[in-house]
Amino acid sequence: MSLDKVDIVEVGPRDGLQNEAATLSLELKTTLINNLTNAGVSHIEAGSFVSARWVPQMADSSEVFTHITRQNEVVYAALTPNLKGAQAAVLAGADELAVFTAASETFNQRNINCSIDESIVRFAPVLQFASQNKLRVRAYVSCVLGCPYEGEIAPSHVREVSEKLLELGCYEVSLGDTIGVGTPGSTRRLLQALQGLSPNQLALHLHDTYGQALANTLVALDFGHRRFDASVAGLGGCPYAPGASGNVATEDLVYMLHGTGLNTGIDLDKLIHAGNVVSRQLGRKSGSKVALARSNISEECR
C-alpha cells in the first residue's frame, strides 16, 4: 500500500440507487457504470443479488453485469446475502462478492432478521463458494459509529465483528457509518480500537448525513487508512431521515484527496460528468457540492 494512493470503492450503482425513490432502467444503469469506468474508478459495486421483493431497484442486476462494458483492471462487485445470491452473481459475471452484517444487534435483527453471529454463520457457504470460484469476498459492517435503534456502539464490538469476518476469510471489512452520525471524535475512538488490524483489511464507508464524512475521512487518513467507499453524486439517501444525505459523494471525496496530495486514479471532471448525468436522469439535484460548484460557476470565473 503506497501512502499516496487511495482506493475508492464506488457504491453508487448499488448502495446509492437502491436508496433512490426512482428506479433507473437497465440502459441508464449501464450508462452510469460505463461512465464511472471511463472516469477511472477501479472498483464499482454494480448490483445486488437479493430478493427483488425487498429491493426492487436491483431486480435486473444480472442483466447489468452482462450489459456493462468492462475494463480488465476494474473490479465489478456484487452484494450477495447468501449462497443463492452468490451463485447468481457468479453466473452473471461478478468479479467479487460482498456480504453484509452490522455492529448493532437490533439493527441486524430489523435489517436481515437474524443475530450478528447467525449472519456470519450464513456467510460461510458464500465464502466457500467464492473460494471455489477464486473470487474475493468483502464484508460490510453497518452502524459502526452509531445505530438508529441502539445509539452508540462500542468500538470493541465493532472490532470483534470485524475480526470474525476476517477470520472467516473476507479480505476486507468495510466499516459503515450507516446513519452518518460519526464525528472526528468517535471516528478516532473507533480507529484506535481497531489498531493492530491492518489498514489494508479495513475500508471506511461513511455517510454524510450529518455533514461529517470528509472530516472523518481525514481522521482515517491520519490513522493510515487508504480505502474508502463513496457514491457518485451522493446517490442514495438516509432511510432513517428522509430528505437528508446518505453516502458521501465520490466527487467531494476525490476533490479533497487530490487537494491533499493523494492519488486516486480518477479523473474528477469525468466523474462529475457521470454524477451529473445520473442526477438528471433521476430528476434530483446532485448530492455533490463539488459538482454543484463546478457546474454552476460563473462564466467570468472559469
Added chain:
Amino acid sequence: MSLDKVDIVEVGPRDGLQNEAATLSLELKTTLINNLTNAGVSHIEAGSFVSARWVPQMADSSEVFTHITRQNEVVYAALTPNLKGAQAAVLAGADELAVFTAASETFNQRNINCSIDESIVRFAPVLQFASQNKLRVRAYVSCVLGCPYEGEIAPSHVREVSEKLLELGCYEVSLGDTIGVGTPGSTRRLLQALQGLSPNQLALHLHDTYGQALANTLVALDFGHRRFDASVAGLGGCPYAPGASGNVATEDLVYMLHGTGLNTGIDLDKLIHAGNVVSRQLGRKSGSKVALARSNISEECR
C-alpha cells in the same frame, strides 16, 4: 485561550442574509438574532453599514441593532467599510466593528474598487474612531485559499495582508475562503505560512462550496486555531456559483466540535431551531445537514 473552548462568530444575519435572494423583514431579522442569542451564540454579526444601493438586504441594519434583545455577554458586531459606516454602526449601538479586504488584488478591485493597500489606508480612520469609542475592530480577508479571478493565492501574501491589518490595530483577522475551494492540503499550507502569528488573532471563515469546510476546520484545530465563523442553516450562497453552498452551517460545525470533545457554549437543539425558523421564512431548504437529519429522522429512531 483554553484548548477545549472554541469561539464561534455567527455571520448568518449579515454575510448569510446579504447573499440570500429573499430579504427578511426587520421583525424576522430580529427574531433570528434573538433566537441565536437564546441558543448561546456569544458573537453575532448583526448587520452591515454599507450603501443600501449595493446591499439592499442590509438597509435596515440600524433598526436591527435597536430592536434586538441583547444579552450583556454577547457581542453584536457590524460590518463597516468606512468611517461613515462606522459612525452609523456606533450610533445604532454596535459592540464591535469589522472591516474587509482581500488577499487577491483582482478580487479587491472588483469587490470594493481599490487595491488592497488602498483599502487598508481607508481603514485607519475606522480604527481611530473605534478606539475613541472603545470598540474593537475585526478584519476580514477574502480569498485566502483561492480567488475566482486569480486562482491560487500565495500563503505569504495572506500573511503580509494579515500582518498589516494587525499592525493597524485590528484585534483579529478572519481568514476567508470566500469561494470554498480550499482543501486540507491548501489549508495546511496556509496555516504553516501563518505560524508565528497568534491563533488568538486569527479566525477561519470557511465556505462549504466544495464540501471541504469541516475537514479544513479539523486541520485548523490541529494547528491550534479555536476561532471560526459560521452561518446558521448555511445562510447565504456562493455568488460565483449560483445554487451552490456558501458559508459552512453553524449547526454542522457545532455538531462536529461537540462530537470532538470541544465546547462552544451553544445549545445545538436551540441553534437548529433558529436555523429551521429562518429557513422556513426564506422559503429555502436548510443548508445544514445536521438540521435536515435531526428534523427528518424517523419517529422509531428518536
